[in-house]
Amino acid sequence: MAKPACIVIVGTGGTIAGVGAGSAGAGAGSAAYRAAAIPADRLIESVPGLAQMAALQVEQLFQIDSADFTDDKLLQLAHRVAALCTRDDVGGVVITHGTDTLEESAYLLHLTLATAKPVVLTGAMRPSTALSADGPANLRDAVAVAAHPSSAGQGVLVVMNQEVFSARDVTKARSMVVNAFDSPWGPLGAVVEGTPRWYRRAARLHTHASEFDLAKIAALPLVGVVASHGNMRREIYDAWVAAGARAIVHEGFGGGTVPAYLRSYLEGLRARGVLLVRAARSQAGRVIRNATADDDGNGWVTVDDQNAPRARLLTALALTRTTEPAEIQQMFWHY
Ligand code: ASP
Numbered sequence: 001m002a003k004p005a006c007i008v009i010v011g012t013g014g015t016i017a018g019v020g021a022g023s024a025g026a027g028a029g030s031a032a033y034r035a036a037a038i039p040a041d042r043l044i045e046s047v048p049g050l051a052q053m054a055a056l057q058v059e060q061l062f063q064i065d066s067a068d069f070t071d072d073k074l075l076q077l078a079h080r081v082a083a084l085c086t087r088d089d090v091g092g093v094v095i096t097h098g099t100d101t102l103e104e105s106a107y108l109l110h111l112t113l114a115t116a117k118p119v120v121l122t123g124a125m126r127p128s129t130a131l132s133a134d135g136p137a138n139l140r141d142a143v144a145v146a147a148h149p150s151s152a153g154q155g156v157l158v159v160m161n162q163e164v165f166s167a168r169d170v171t172k173a174r175s176m177v178v179n180a181f182d183s184p185w186g187p188l189g190a191v192v193e194g195t196p197r198w199y200r201r202a203a204r205l206h207t208h209a210s211e212f213d214l215a216k217i218a219a220l221p222l223v224g225v226v227a228s229h230g231n232m233r234r235e236i237y238d239a240w241v242a243a244g245a246r247a248i249v250h251e252g253f254g255g256g257t258v259p260a261y262l263r264s265y266l267e268g269l270r271a272r273g274v275l276l277v278r279a280a281r282s283q284a285g286r287v288i289r290n291a292t293a294d295d296d297g298n299g300w301v302t303v304d305d306q307n308a309p310r311a312r313l314l315t316a317l318a319l320t321r322t323t324e325p326a327e328i329q330q331m332f333w334h335y
Contacts, residue, residue, distance in 0.1 A: 005091030006055035007146050008084050009139075011040025012077065012105075013064040014098025016135040018127030033127040035065040040096060046128060047136045053194075054091070054147040066098025066105070066123075071220045071316070074105055078112050082214050085115035092118035092146035096139065099123040099172055099180060102158065106167035107310045110156035110206045111317055111335060112214040118151035119207075121167070122159045125178045134161065134178045141191040148196050154188065155206035163187040166202040168335070171283065171307060184284035184305065205334050212317045220316040225249045225308045228257075228281050234265045240274075246323075247275035247315045251308040256280045256287035263293075270299045275325060277301045277315050279308040289329075299325045304332045 011017065013036030020033035041058045044050055061080055062073060069077075077095070084090050097105055106121045113119060122142035124135030142159040145151050156167035160181045166188050173182035189198040205211075224240035226232075228251055240248050250266065252258055256278040258266055269276050278300055280287050286305040289295050295302055303311040314335060318328040 003089070004055060005089055006057050007092050007094055007143055008057045008059065008090055009040055009044065009143070010077075010081065010084070010093060010095045011043065011058065011060040012062040012066070012095060012097050014066050014096065014100075014102075014123050015127050016096050016098075016122070016124035016138070017043060017063065018124075018129075020127045020129045033129070035098060035127070036063045038128055039063070043096060043128070043135065043139060047140050050140055050143060053140070053143050056143070057090075064098070066101040069098075069101050069105060074108050075214075075217065075220065077105060078109055078214055081109060081119060082113055082115070085113060085117045085119070090117070092120065092151070094139070094142045094146045095119070095121045096135075096142075097121050097123050099125060099160075101309075103167070103171050103181075104309050104313060106156050106158050106170065108313050108317075110167035111210050111314065112212045112217070113156065113207050114210065114214070116153040116208050118146045118148070118154070118157065120146045120151070120157045120159050125176070125180050137162075140194070144191055144194050145196045150198060151196055153208070154198075155202045157188070159191065162191050164189040164191060164196055164198075168202055168204060168206065169305070173283070210335070211321065217317075217320055220313075221246045221319040223247045223249060223277075223312045223316045223319070225251060225279075225312050227251045227308070228253045228259075232259055232262060234262060237266070237269065241269070241272060245274060246319050247277055249277045249279050249303070249308050249311045249315060251279045251281050252287075253281055255282065255285060255292065256302065257292045267298050275299075275301060275315070275319075275323070275328070277303060277311055277328075279303040279306065279311045281308075283307065301325050301329045301332060306332065
């Protein structure tokens with residue numbers, strides 16, 4: 001009889017692998033500690049019963065604070081997980097990851113992994129040595145979701161604090177509490193008594209239905225993000241252009257507004273070969289095309305409801321296929 005497929009746990013670091021000075025006092029909370037210290041195989045030992053839930057394999061790809069994820073590292077992660085998913089003996093993958101940039105890694109995988117196998121990211125808000133560390137329960141729930149047949153084909157998932165989110169729209173919304181993650185559209189489901197229970201599905205294209213071919217992507221085109229604030233300066237855009245950015249995500253006020261004093265300058269970016277992508281500084285809602293700017297006339301792209309960090313990744317992937325704003329706009333409607 002064929003052996004049941006295993007779940008591979010890929011360790012990348014973060015607070016889930018963090019250590020503080022002790023379980024009380026300095027280092028016990030979620031502020032003073034060292035992230036990315038405990039190897040993934042020791043994390044597994046900290047979860048009672050995990051080895052009975054599924055056959056497990058563990059590998060340590062990185063041991064970093066997630067702030068240190070560059071596009072190169074992100075692609076390395078994606079290529080490694082893609083390779084794991086092609087193996088017949090692998091039923092799913094769990095990635096332990098720092099929470100700070102977890103949403104970006106999850107989204108890139110969501111857009112590029114040509115698989116229906118469950119790929120689940122999880123992390124922790126408290127280091128492993130903290131009083132009531134949340135990492136062990138999150139890891140147990142992530143393995144439960146990755147090992148459950150109902151998780152197949154749902155795209156890349158993020159499991160935190162008993163909730164299951166789609167990588168398309170999850171975000172770290174709170175910096176100091178265990179319910180740190182949220183989505184404007186809510187979670188897809190919950191982990192109830194060790195089993196995923198689903199309430200909705202991701203409606204947009206992802207993973208096996210995606211057009212982005214990881215095998216052909218050795219590097220991501222450079223895309224910058226500029227956040228809006230009062231008294232903006234054009235020099236920051238110039239710096240991105242000088243660095244070789246092919247596109248700039250302008251994280252505009254409200255629904256993506258461009259200040260009047262920058263408008264003609266930003267309109268000129270296209271002639272310099274740089275695509276402008278309008279996103280919104282507001283964390284929920286959407287950018288309405290041609291509402292506060294002449295997007296059609298300027299050849300600008302709007303992000304629908306994507307936040308700026310994820311819009312950066314979708315724009316970079318889009319640029320591996322086309323430079324046509326109208327085609328890139330379609331990708332924002334469909335992913
Ligand atoms: N700085 C940590 C990281 O993102 C925070 C965490 O994991 O919660 O790696």
